Amino acid sequence: MNKCIFLDRDGVLNRERGDYTFQLQDFEVLPGVSECLASFKKHGFLLIVVTNQAGISKGLYSTQMMNACHLKLQKEVNYAIDDIFYCRWHPSVSKSLSRKPQTLMFEKACALYNIDCHQSWMIGDRPGDIEAGISMALRTILIDPEKKMNDTPAHYIATDLHEANRIIISGQD
Ligand SMILES: [Mg+2]
Secondary structure, three states: OEEEEEEOOEOOOEOOOOOOOOOHHHOOEOOOHHHHHHHHHHOOEEEEEEEEOOOOOOOOOOHHHHHHHHHHHHHHOOOOOOEEEEEOOOOOOOOOOOOOOOOHHHHHHHHHHOEOHHHOEEEEOOHHHHHHHHHOOOEEEEEOOOOOOOOOOOOEEEOOHHHHHHHHHHOOO
16 A cells, blocks of 8 residues: 655645736745655655635636646646645535535545555644645644644644654654
8 A cells, every 4th residue: 555645735836915816926835845845755655735726616717727837736746746636626515525525526536546544644734724634634734834723733834844754754764
């Protein structure tokens, strides 16, 4: 079986703008993300992004615009990401089992990539990311740059992906 790092997108890989990010010029990959992802790959992890994209069902942007952002992301990280799962649904439109904190995106990924959750991790910056990760029996890291979310069930808290990388890799050897 494979081990995997599930990654939320905004606030983990690219800058969280406090709003939907769908314009290429707004999609800013955070410093050092490429190096962190390369390090995870070197240690044998699959890298899978799981992202809520309810702006699509709200009609704010198209899947094509989202895909253009994801191509920009992949180019900037040397195509290190193995797959990207997204959920287009907003709760006002559809009660999707995919939208985090629900877990269907993770379950599909596990089935497609033969993932062992007990060797795998979820890294995200919102409570819903952590809740989904815990539901899947993943170890979880909350990205909290200002360390202000004290009341989190996450296994670890990190300021950025660099610190998350250190936490995970230090336990691998
Ligand atoms: Mg996020």
